[in-house]
Amino acid sequence: MAEVTLTNVSKSFGEDVALDDVTMTVPDGSFVVLLGPTGAGKTTTLRMVSGLDKPDKGGITIGGRDMAGMTPAQRDVTMVFQQYSLYPHLTVRQNLEFPLKSPILRTPQPEIDRKVNEVAEVLQISHKLDNKATALSGGEMQRVSIGRALVRQPSVYLMDEPLSSLDAKLRSDLRIELKGIQANSGATLLYVTHDQIEAMTMATHVGVLDNGKLVQFGTPRELYENPVSVYAASRLGQPRINVLPADIFGGAPGAATHIGLRPEQILQGDGEDSTVHRVEHLGDQTRLHLSFKSHDLITVTDAHTDLKAGDIVKIRPHEALYFGADGARVA
Amino acid sequence: MAQIRIESVRKDFGSFNAVKSSTFTIEDGEFFMLLGPSGCGKTTTLRMMAGLELPTSGEIYIDGEEVSQKPASQRDIAFVFQMFALYPHMNVGKNISYPLLCQGMPKAQVRKKVGEIAEILGITDILKKPVGGLSGGDRQRVALGRAIVRDPKAFFMDEPLGALDAEFREHMSEELRNLHDRMNATTVYVTHDQLEAMQMGDKIVVMNHGSVEQFGVPQEIYDWPATKFVAQFIGSPCMNFLDFKGKVAGGQVSVQLDNAVLNMPELLDGASGDLTFGVRPEHVHLDDAAPYRGKVVATEYLGTTQIITLDTPNGQIKAREDSLKNVAVGEQIGLRFDARTVTIFDASTGRALRSHANQGVLSHG
Numbered sequence: 168m169a170e171v172t173l174t175n176v177s178k179s180f181g182e183d184v185a186l187d188d189v190t191m192t193v194p195d196g197s198f199v200v201l202l203g204p205t206g207a208g209k210t211t212t213l214r215m216v217s218g219l220d221k222p223d224k225g226g227i228t229i230g231g232r233d234m235a236g237m238t239p240a241q242r243d244v245t246m247v248f249q250q251y252s253l254y255p256h257l258t259v260r261q262n263l264e265f266p267l268k269s270p271i272l273r274t275p276q277p278e279i280d281r282k283v284n285e286v287a288e289v290l291q292i293s294h295k296l297d298n299k300a301t302a303l304s305g306g307e308m309q310r311v312s313i314g315r316a317l318v319r320q321p322s323v324y325l326m327d328e329p330l331s332s333l334d335a336k337l338r339s340d341l342r343i344e345l346k347g348i349q350a351n352s353g354a355t356l357l358y359v360t361h362d363q364i365e366a367m368t369m370a371t372h373v374g375v376l377d378n379g380k381l382v383q384f385g386t387p388r389e390l391y392e393n394p395v396s397v398y399a400a401s402r403l404g405q406p407r408i409n410v411l412p413a414d415i416f417g418g419a420p421g422a423a424t425h426i427g428l429r430p431e432q433i434l435q436g437d438g439e440d441s442t443v444h445r446v447e448h449l450g451d452q453t454r455l456h457l458s459f460k461s462h463d464l465i466t467v468t469d470a471h472t473d474l475k476a477g478d479i480v481k482i483r484p485h486e487a488l489y490f491g492a493d494g495a496r497v498a
Numbered sequence: 499m500a501q502i503r504i505e506s507v508r509k510d511f512g513s514f515n516a517v518k519s520s521t522f523t524i525e526d527g528e529f530f531m532l533l534g535p536s537g538c539g540k541t542t543t544l545r546m547m548a549g550l551e552l553p554t555s556g557e558i559y560i561d562g563e564e565v566s567q568k569p570a571s572q573r574d575i576a577f578v579f580q581m582f583a584l585y586p587h588m589n590v591g592k593n594i595s596y597p598l599l600c601q602g603m604p605k606a607q608v609r610k611k612v613g614e615i616a617e618i619l620g621i622t623d624i625l626k627k628p629v630g631g632l633s634g635g636d637r638q639r640v641a642l643g644r645a646i647v648r649d650p651k652a653f654f655m656d657e658p659l660g661a662l663d664a665e666f667r668e669h670m671s672e673e674l675r676n677l678h679d680r681m682n683a684t685t686v687y688v689t690h691d692q693l694e695a696m697q698m699g700d701k702i703v704v705m706n707h708g709s710v711e712q713f714g715v716p717q718e719i720y721d722w723p724a725t726k727f728v729a730q731f732i733g734s735p736c737m738n739f740l741d742f743k744g745k746v747a748g749g750q751v752s753v754q755l756d757n758a759v760l761n762m763p764e765l766l767d768g769a770s771g772d773l774t775f776g777v778r779p780e781h782v783h784l785d786d787a788a789p790y791r792g793k794v795v796a797t798e799y800l801g802t803t804q805i806i807t808l809d810t811p812n813g814q815i816k817a818r819e820d821s822l823k824n825v826a827v828g829e830q831i832g833l834r835f836d837a838r839t840v841t842i843f844d845a846s847t848g849r850a851l852r853s854h855a856n857q858g859v860l861s862h863g
Contacts, residue, residue: 205663334535339735343796343807361664368798368805388821391801404801407668431802445675449696450720450733451780451818470717470780 168355169230169322170195171216176225178211185211186222187379193323193372196353198346200366202402203376209359212376213325216357217246229322246325249332251312253300259311260296263287266319286314289344291337306333313341317348324349324356330365342368363403367391375399397494400427406454408488409433409464416484422497423489430454430466438483443474457482500561500651500684501526502547507556507566509542516542518708519556524652524701527682529675531699533689535731539708540688541656547686548654549573560651576645578655584629584640591616591625594643601648615643618680638670642677652684659694671698692732696720704728714859720778722856723841726848729776735805737776739843740812745770746842746851753842756811758790761837763855772845775812779805781836782817784825788832797825808833 171193178186186208193199201209214220216227218239227234234242245266253262263283267274274282287293290310295303300311313329330338346369349356360366366373367387375383375390375398383390383399394400400408409428413419416439419426441459452467455474459482466482474480489498502524509517517539524530532540545551547558549570558566565573584593591612598608616622619639624632629640638658645653658674659667675698678685689695695702696716704711704719704727712724723729729737742755747768752761753775760775784806792808792815804821807814810833817833819825842851852860 204665335734336730336736342798346798347796364800367800387799429801445679447697448715448717448720449693450717451778454697 168195168320168353170228171323171355171357172226172228173212173215174226174228176212176215176222176227178215178220178223184379186215188225189379189381190225191374191381191384193355193357195355197371198349198356198358198369199372199374200358200360200370201374201376202360202363202366204361206378207376208379209361209376210327211379213246213327213357213359216242216323217244217325218242219246243322244325245316245319245321245323247313247316247327247329249328251305251308253308253311253315255299255301258297258299259287259292259303262300262311263296263314263318266315272319282318283314286317289317289348290314291340306337309333310341313345320352320354322355324354324358326356326358328360328362329358331360331362345369363405367403373403375402394427394488395496397425397427397490400429400488400490400496404429406430406465406467409466410490411459411462411464413489415460415462416487420489420498422491424492425490425494426484427488427490428464428484429488432485432487433464433466433482434485435466435468435480435482438481440479441482443476443478443480445476446472446474455480501559502652502684502686503557503559504543504547505557505559507543507546507553507558509539509546509551510554516708517546517553520705520710522703522710522713524684524686527684528700529678529685529687529698531687531689531695531702532705533692533695533699533702533731534705534711535690537707538705540690540703540705543705544654544656544686544688547652548575548577550577574648574650575652575654576648576650578641578645578653578658584637584644586629589626589628590621590632590636590640593629593640594625594647597644597648611647612643615647618646618677619643635666635670642674646681646683650683652686655685655687657688657690660689674698693734696732704731706731714862718859721839722850722859723776724850724860726774726776726843726845726850729841729843729850733778735779735816735818737778737841738782738815740775740777740810740815741845742773742775742812743771744773746773756790758788760790760835760840762840762842763838763853765842765851765853766857767851767853769842769844769851774843774845775835776841776843776850777815777835778839779816779818781839782815783834783836784817784819784823785832785834788834790833790835791830792833794825794827794829794831796827 173189173191176186176189203209215222264279267279287296292310309332330341370387373387373390374381377398383395391403397410410425413423413426441457443455444458445456447454453470453472455466455468457464491497505521506519508519534540546553553566557564595608595612616625621639659670699716702716702719703713706727712719712728720732746765748766750765752759792810795809796807798805802821803818806817806825
């Protein structure tokens, strides 16, 4: 397993700047999740590390070795794509064995069997091992393609939204499994997603990308509790952070133009009047849509609240975040 | 606007039974969700209400009138599809006015009506624009405008937000719901997303394999599921199931699992054999003093809360706890379940046993 570094990496496709001077260290044995909306540069970053694309500027190292000019095969990485690609004429077992049968690795057959069975178990596809790869559902094919990466022990695993095509139950099972595999094997994993739940639950570190720039890098908790900007703060948390004019409650620091309030930073029962505009019962919690001085905000309350549209709730901020005119955090 | 009543509606495609005898009522002005996994029959049910499919048997009443064998054009409803199609050669205003001009409404009246609708949807300033250059959100608003302008008896929507990305979807679902609150139009909405159903719906029908599993208001369905399927389909993470073998009888207020006595609401029904003790993750509490033990398998940070996965003698379960609580993987820990919230299921039928707590909900579901 190995550390991965990117130093001042930039990449453009014609006029489009996909990555803009990104410097980042993926520590050895860490699970780093790159988070951002479509077009932020997540997949481009993965492709640079894997060697499928070359940076215009900057350097990449894996395990201390400079990767300039190295082919994907020489880099000792495995990549799982969003779109699975399996060998259609082979069975599931043969697909999973394939990377281990490479002439460079010369893995003994009992070892191959052990590895394949273990991975199939984890991914809940043991009962399909002897099926043709084409006789599987989309979700099963994606699990086989994850499995094909996991049977090997490369320097780095690279994964591009591997769970996005799976149903909710399987996704939640595999989140735990992937995290467990990574933690137990000490593997280095660089993972791309736009799903904040995946980022929060699996990552040791999250990198937030905005239009090709790395705007924050830290643990999920650092990102959630201490975001550097409105943009970073909006990446994590459901319902999303409320952003209002800074002076709406009074007491804002001078440089602040906006106040950011996560739902739990809005205390109820004390402070100024707001009007309940809509109540959404989600089961384990209830979301309150409030109107406050002609602004909308969303907070959460007890699942079995009696509040209904039209009611008045007093609210006040608690440990709010403050942002400046450019969106950067000021307090 | 109208009440819609579905009575014993069934649909077969050849030898395949898509919808088994379904019965439920959508009240006037309700925002009503048809929820279920793919293949459960929800879209077929909606298409039968709209007249795009004819039921094999059963009746459909719109505003008291039996319409099950009538074509869509005679039902006076509006259908909004997942892929909204606009007339590309017309501008926004013409797209919206088209259905009225087809009905032969006088031009002055059409202009007034289109103006009102544009106001409601917040698209007054783009009425003169061609539809070609519009953003996804505006296109959807125009498609809605064209549906609303006719004042139909009901709106039917089949996963209208399915193709949108998460951020925009959240925004549009709020907008749809606000629009509904302003117009109070009876709306039937198909989705496979349980959160969307809970968030937007006044009432939900949960379907599975062509059958109605449960029907009611979101919070009641969440708290008191009628079947194990509903308990698992609604909620994220879903309800925990502790499986055990045994016998329970009416009047019983606790069960014994792995030498621990677990309390529950007083049962009205009895059952024996394979049983399931169901409890939601937020009602599982880590408590060193509790006799029932579990071993921590994983913890997942979620901001204010964390999800803790535990192995127990009766299967794997999840607990939702404050994220400030320190929990280590591998730790053996006592588990306390909030007795007031427990549901016991007969695992062989998958149905919830009636208790003092859930009888009110189950009797009308």
